[in-house]
Amino acid sequence: MTQKSYLETLIDDFEDDFEFKVDCKILDITEDICKALKDKGSSRADLSRRLEISKPAVTRMLNGNTNFTLKSLLKIAIALEKELDISFKEPRRKVDFNVKKETKTVYVKSGNSSLTTCEEAIQELNPENNKKEPIAA
Numbered sequence: 001m002t003q004k005s006y007l008e009t010l011i012d013d014f015e016d017d018f019e020f021k022v023d024c025k026i027l028d029i030t031e032d033i034c035k036a037l038k039d040k041g042s043s044r045a046d047l048s049r050r051l052e053i054s055k056p057a058v059t060r061m062l063n064g065n066t067n068f069t070l071k072s073l074l075k076i077a078i079a080l081e082k083e084l085d086i087s088f089k090e091p092r093r094k095v096d097f098n099v100k101k102e103t104k105t106v107y108v109k110s111g112n113s114s115l116t117t118c119e120e121a122i123q124e125l126n127p128e129n130n131k132k133e134p135i136a137a
Contacts, residue, residue, distance in 0.1 A: 026064050029073070034062060036080040050079035 004012070014020040037047060048058045060066060070086075077084035 022067075023064070026066070026068070029068060030062050030064055033076060033080070036082055040080065042080075047076075047079060051075055 033047075037043070044058045044062065045055055048055045051058070066072070073086075074084050
């Protein structure tokens, strides 16, 4: 059994914590707002003018220090010329940090004594794979 890292243990401990979920949603929202501002070529000052709030209030909001209301989210969406979409979804599947996939290229000696990948060697050994389509004249 492999031992979990400190981060994996913390995530497991807080995964079902309500405040942790709230903070994650606030972070998602603030990232969406910042992306919308960047895509639009707007600044925080532009957003503060459109929302009719101070620049420090926008900074606090984008730093995650705001518990958004539905009204404030709708105002922000309108200011960013975006549509607000709130929906309920099925929960995401839990991520298993212990599953590790590793792929390696393996080289083998083929019939002509050169090193090649397994796939190339299989094609060389199986004449069915080497059939070529006739070329029309």
